[in-house]
Amino acid sequence: MISNRMSEKLKAGSLIRKMFEEGNRLKSIYGEDKVFDFSIGNPDVEPPFEVTSGLKDLINNPTPGMHGYMSNSGYLSTRQAVANKLTRSGHTAFSADSICMTVGAAGAMNATLRAILDPDDEVILLAPFFMEYRQYIDNHFGKAVIVPTDAGTFLPNIDRISEAITPRTKAIIINSPNNPTGAMYPASTLEAINTLVASYEHVIHIISDEPYRELVFDGQEAVSTQDYIDNLIICYSWSKSLSLPGERIGYTAVGPRHPDLDVLVPAITMANRILGSVNAPALFQKVIEKAMDAKVDVALYENRRNLLYDIVTSSGFTCQKPQGAFYLFVKSPDTDDMVFSQVCARHNLLVVPGSAFSMPGYFRLAFCVSESTIKGSSVAFRAVSEHYGLNPAQS
Numbered sequence: 001m002i003s004n005r006m007s008e009k010l011k012a013g014s015l016i017r018k019m020f021e022e023g024n025r026l027k028s029i030y031g032e033d034k035v036f037d038f039s040i041g042n043p044d045v046e047p048p049f050e051v052t053s054g055l056k057d058l059i060n061n062p063t064p065g066m067h068g069y070m071s072n073s074g075y076l077s078t079r080q081a082v083a084n085k086l087t088r089s090g091h092t093a094f095s096a097d098s099i100c101m102t103v104g105a106a107g108a109m110n111a112t113l114r115a116i117l118d119p120d121d122e123v124i125l126l127a128p129f130f131m132e133y134r135q136y137i138d139n140h141f142g143k144a145v146i147v148p149t150d151a152g153t154f155l156p157n158i159d160r161i162s163e164a165i166t167p168r169t170k171a172i173i174i175n176s177p178n179n180p181t182g183a184m185y186p187a188s189t190l191e192a193i194n195t196l197v198a199s200y201e202h203v204i205h206i207i208s209d210e211p212y213r214e215l216v217f218d219g220q221e222a223v224s225t226q227d228y229i230d231n232l233i234i235c236y237s238w239s240k241s242l243s244l245p246g247e248r249i250g251y252t253a254v255g256p257r258h259p260d261l262d263v264l265v266p267a268i269t270m271a272n273r274i275l276g277s278v279n280a281p282a283l284f285q286k287v288i289e290k291a292m293d294a295k296v297d298v299a300l301y302e303n304r305r306n307l308l309y310d311i312v313t314s315s316g317f318t319c320q321k322p323q324g325a326f327y328l329f330v331k332s333p334d335t336d337d338m339v340f341s342q343v344c345a346r347h348n349l350l351v352v353p354g355s356a357f358s359m360p361g362y363f364r365l366a367f368c369v370s371e372s373t374i375k376g377s378s379v380a381f382r383a384v385s386e387h388y389g390l391n392p393a394q395s
């Protein structure tokens with residue numbers, strides 16, 4: 001027998017995974033190039049040169065013990081390199097002691113939630129959000145409290161967040177650049193969140209999930225959360241910026257002004273250990289140390305963003321142009337976004353319904369796919385647009 005909690009999770013499954021499986025089924029029938037799969041955020045861009053050269057260097061020049069255990073928070077040299085990078089990227093100095101290397105952002109968030117939650121503590125999620133957050137909170141017996149962002153901009157609505165805060169609120173999860181909307185929070189939003197939480201007597205942690213921090217378009221840079229938020233816990237991974245999702249490498253960084261800094265770092269480190277990760281992968285801690293200032297070719301994603309945005313909007317759909325990450329969050333012309341995704345699948349177009357992100361009435365397209373997939377999809381978007389009687393631009 002498995003637990004009741006787990007059998008319920010198995011029954012619910014994952015909408016993204018279902019669309020991904022459906023994509024594979026369609027590809028086996030119609031061929032790879034006839035199916036336009038925008039379902040999953042798995043980067044198709046190869047890691048930059050610094051990653052492969054770093055790996056080769058480590059393999060060619062092995063040091064004794066390089067595959068052994070190290071401190072549960074990770075190698076000091078890696079944590080120092082992360083702290084230096086964070087210090088360089090804003091106006092706030094980090095020390096290596098505030099960093100814990102983790103198994104990706106997912107590992108970082110689970111260790112953080114394990115460190116701060118007692119059963120039934122509440123965590124505010126700003127919809128639409130990366131759906132795994134609910135699972136992470138549930139893993140540690142917390143309760144997710146969902147607060148919608150502002151329609152149109154998808155920015156956090158401070159009044160609504162304030163209404164949702166109770167004495168049990170332990171944390172608010174923010175995510176900029178955002179999955180699934182591509183929205184980026186301006187400094188004023190971060191300032192407003194900081195002022196809001198400072199007005200409560202109990203500590204409310206701001207967990208900033210930042211795996212898309214470097215994937216920013218139009219010559220902009222993501223605003224550094226550390227400069228605006230005091231109760232900050234950054235959860236980061238190199239899954240997207242170095243295209244390394246399978247290598248599972250990331251970190252948590254507790255902001256230097258966090259009132260619980262001294263107890264949080266050891267608690268997160270212990271959580272990292274007892275959740276079963278023990279420590280972040282040794283080899284990839286060393287690799288990212290060598291590739292700390294590298295990133296994938298962001299222009300490539302920006303070009304895909306432009307191509308897909310043009311195809312989608314000229315087919316008659318409406319969406320906000322994403323400022324970062326690699327997703328388009330588009331208004332569904334069908335009131336039922338689940339039905340809409342099925343209509344798309346009939347045209348070999350795989351999209352994820354907004355309901356998967358707690359925002360029905362929309363659908364998400366992941367544009368970390370080849371340019372030929374994006375270009376080829378225009379016929380399918382036109383056909384779906386016609387199905388719903390939209391007004392495509394004349395071409």
Ligand SMILES: Cc1ncc(COP(=O)(O)O)c(C=O)c1O
Pocket residue numbers: 041103104105106107130175179209211237238239245250
């Ligand atoms: C917003 C967001 N947070 C966290 C994660 C998990 O990242 P990782 O695979 O590095 O653990 C993802 C992965 O897609 C994501 O989109």
